[in-house]
Amino acid sequence: MELKNKKLTETEFLEQREKVLKDWPTGSDPALDLSVAIDYLKQVPEHKNFDYKLRQAKAEGITMIQPRAGVPVLEDHIRLLRYLEESGADFLPSTIDSYTRQNRYSEAEKGMLESQKIKRSLLNGFPAVNHGVGSCRQVFESVNLPVQARHGTPDARLLAEITHAAGWTSNEGGAISYNIPYAKSVPLEASLSHWMYCDRLVGFYEEHGIHINREQFGPLTGTLVPPAISNAVAIIEALLAAEQGVKSITVGYGMGGNIVQDIAAIQSLHSQTEAYLHKYGYKDCNVSTVFHQWMGGFPEDESKAMGLIAMSSTVAALSKTTKMITKTTHESFGIPTMEANGQGIKASKYIINLLKDQTFPDSERLLRERAQIENEVDSLLKAVFAVGNGDLVQGVIKAFEQGLIDIPFAPSRYNMGKIMPARDNEGYIRILEFGNLAFTEDIKAFHRDKIAQRAKFENRPISFQLTVDDVYSVGKGRMVGRPGNRKA
């Protein structure tokens, strides 16, 4: 039967669930009995509930802060999260290791045990499935903030089951955003089905009076993603989640680097997500946005990295995004130490608080860019619905097949990979090569024109070299990758 964008019935959900829990021994924990889990989640106090705290932030118009962090050994992970809490985080993460993300639980087990033994992290995150509900609860009970799993897992069903049952009231991911940038050969149909399950699980809890947040991974490949593409993906994932009964939805965006474009992107992300949800009949969702500090290659020098973190925070603060994900001065080297992570939080939060009472003024340029992004998003979404004959799930599968949506630099073979982005002369991310991207001719002409202006300014032909230079540029200290800066 063809997969459709339709809420799983409770029977379908529970049947699938039985199988999911058998994937790894920790799935048979009695704490995963849904009524036990519901009882546990009912006792989560408001200040440790993601949805509650996001609503509060939105009401007060302030921006919350969350780092990324996860280490394999339980005690170390708890110590890490406590430290980040003290450093000023508003929400806590648990970044999951890469084996778990690929459901390679036995390799994760090996890495976890060896890390415990040699007292050096051999995994790049916290293997929550291997740890099981008990340990995850221990994490949750050791801190005073809401906890969320952050990963990049095409099939996160067991991970979602275990972490939600342990009191973690948010899960990051989505059928597209946790597949296309994070996998090579997982069909979209599979990740759509698996994330339908994850969303349905949250919908199930919602039906039982428990509010769990679902956050979408906005930055995708983190590398020169034109805002319309990531916003379109975000809106699609919001619609998919809403269909399964999710009520608390966070849509994400990774900083592009041009301040006007970034602020326009966050603003339209918020308003278009709400508008589309409304249009398709989901009228009672609580939508919030998350802004990711610069997600591409970082500069090596720690002072410069801190500069970039603070600059990102300035933009986020002015955009009035609900939440911001922070980076660290170790970004270009490897997983940060606890201390480096804390410093990133402190600098970021300082700036967010400082700029609390300020917004970015409306201007012609801002409004024009917002209209541009919204027009592009509409163009993409129209194509998706059209090719799916009105069904969003089929639309997504076919749109990616045909390259109507195309994500730059993605490893997945289910992504066409023909699009090439590049910056224009003011650093806005535009498109150099469209492949089959579902843009109207007008939109394409706009992009071509902008790229041509830059090429002319730089006195060189329009080619992939622009893209390559732009990939390196921020690491080297420029936004636009000018030819002269190549050897910086």
Added chain:
Amino acid sequence: MELKNKKLTETEFLEQREKVLKDWPTGSDPALDLSVAIDYLKQVPEHKNFDYKLRQAKAEGITMIQPRAGVPVLEDHIRLLRYLEESGADFLPSTIDSYTRQNRYSEAEKGMLESQKIKRSLLNGFPAVNHGVGSCRQVFESVNLPVQARHGTPDARLLAEITHAAGWTSNEGGAISYNIPYAKSVPLEASLSHWMYCDRLVGFYEEHGIHINREQFGPLTGTLVPPAISNAVAIIEALLAAEQGVKSITVGYGMGGNIVQDIAAIQSLHSQTEAYLHKYGYKDCNVSTVFHQWMGGFPEDESKAMGLIAMSSTVAALSKTTKMITKTTHESFGIPTMEANGQGIKASKYIINLLKDQTFPDSERLLRERAQIENEVDSLLKAVFAVGNGDLVQGVIKAFEQGLIDIPFAPSRYNMGKIMPARDNEGYIRILEFGNLAFTEDIKAFHRDKIAQRAKFENRPISFQLTVDDVYSVGKGRMVGRPGNRKA
């Protein structure tokens, strides 16, 4: 005879000069013979000339970077400047110690000798007068960038003589900006006369084909100075300098913290300075602006301090100021180490370069604030010229006497000290208590209204407590000093 704003004749200048050079033994160095000095300055290559490099920056529309730095011992000072050059500074400073600033050369001598002996800096800067032309040339010849004296000296005549003769092609200061915030009992008439001399010296060199830059000290007390007041002072000092034949003029501004207000302030500072110079007949001056990173109390935490530095740089970059003065993460403790200073430069320059191709868009709010500042500046300058019967020097003396211009938190007894600034609800610096400030009733009503909005929002009476809270606020992580944040 009453001091007037009139170019000193060459005879007047040279007569005064004889006395100035007798102030301290280093004044009798033969290198201070004007023809010797001219020969030396003629050999300064373009890339080490302040004026040349500023013109270049303006032509390319980029922002240059300069730190503050100075230590008493010559070798250490040279090592320091070289390090800052390597760290990416575009211009080099030599911050002068506080005894020299008060012309207390024998105390400076004591501090210098003792610092040499115990190998620990007992002075807060480089005592250039005590070192003399020879050592100052050594400083200049040891680096590859233009060098400037930065101080806070009401009577900087000998200092200017020695440093210019040593190839330092810029001098910071002004009759108001280096008196009112830096002295308690130096009459304005004295500092006006002494800075007339400093400007005339530069004018003299200019007549001999040597371009020396004069930079005005914009931030004044660095503490909640309303932009119109500092801009008015900057314009006055530009006019005074131009009268004495200075052609390369840099006007300054210290970041206030509201981004829109800061950008409006830099933009109007530039355009109004040019307009006033033009209006009063000085048509061939090269005007540039300098933006000072946050000049008030800094946060203690070094990550937060770095955040503030990068945020300041973001604003500076978007404002397209010609130059920016950097701070360091040690700001709240004491004179920074070489390394801390280098880190401040790196983070700052990184952001400036990153945002090179971006500007802050024109918006209604920006244009309104610009118009507001310009209107206020006009109101102040009109009063100054009026009370001086058309003479700027007499106008300045009387305007300060009567409090028509009044600088908050200034130590000088020649400043009325009745004005009290405070932030409005969005963090713009406004005025709570005007004293005799020469603002029209319309302008005053605007400020009162803005402050009232804030007080209402905070549900407390309008009082000096607002000002006090705002003095602490940035150090504590807020822009507006809300009552709740007092114990942060």
Added chain:
Amino acid sequence: MKSIVIGVIGADVHAVGNKIIEFTLTNAGYNVVNIGVLSSQEDFINAAIETDAKLILVSSLYGHGEIDCRGMRDKCIEAGIGDVLLYVGGNIVVGKQDFNEVRERFLAMGFNRVYPPGTSIDLALKDIKEDLGD
């Protein structure tokens, strides 16, 4: 009302903290005698004698505090107020130094209390109350 002499010593012109200290101590019920910035040891001592103050609160922000404060206790003794309390605070030395050493240096000079950078006056109020009695 008990009198306290405040001021900023030496060639130091940092006036902001000084104005805030005046405001805070006045609010706390003291008779504040503010001799302002650029004040010499003699200025402080004369003011204390004139107003019968038992506490002199010296601020030094600009880094020359060490030079400026030397011999102040001796001068107090000479002037006949050898038992006056001397506090010092602000940014009293050049640069970021180990504060334990700095404190020792100033205690050795005869200061009764020595405060590290960033100690706002509110924090010192407790000590003042204790030392002056209520």
Added chain:
Amino acid sequence: MKSIVIGVIGADVHAVGNKIIEFTLTNAGYNVVNIGVLSSQEDFINAAIETDAKLILVSSLYGHGEIDCRGMRDKCIEAGIGDVLLYVGGNIVVGKQDFNEVRERFLAMGFNRVYPPGTSIDLALKDIKEDLGD
């Protein structure tokens, strides 16, 4: 044209550097055989055998490089290409470690050249030219 096998090892999906390496080495005149992300040791070795490549350029960005690269030299020997050159680069271990130690660990595993984080492929081109001859 000399062949070079490139790819990203293990469960690692960092695709950006890989695409840039392909672009750069192709521009430099090599026949680049790109096996992409999420590649196993076997994938690398098979590609090298098929295309007679004398150099395998392993990228590892995500931190598990140490686990993923173990035993690769032995597998090469087993497969009959024991003398193939093995380079590794990217962010090959978890966190910011002393790179001299890290290099030793990878040299001991049989890698010929080991690059620290931030070594862009342009910098390695010289080594490649030297090792493969012109």
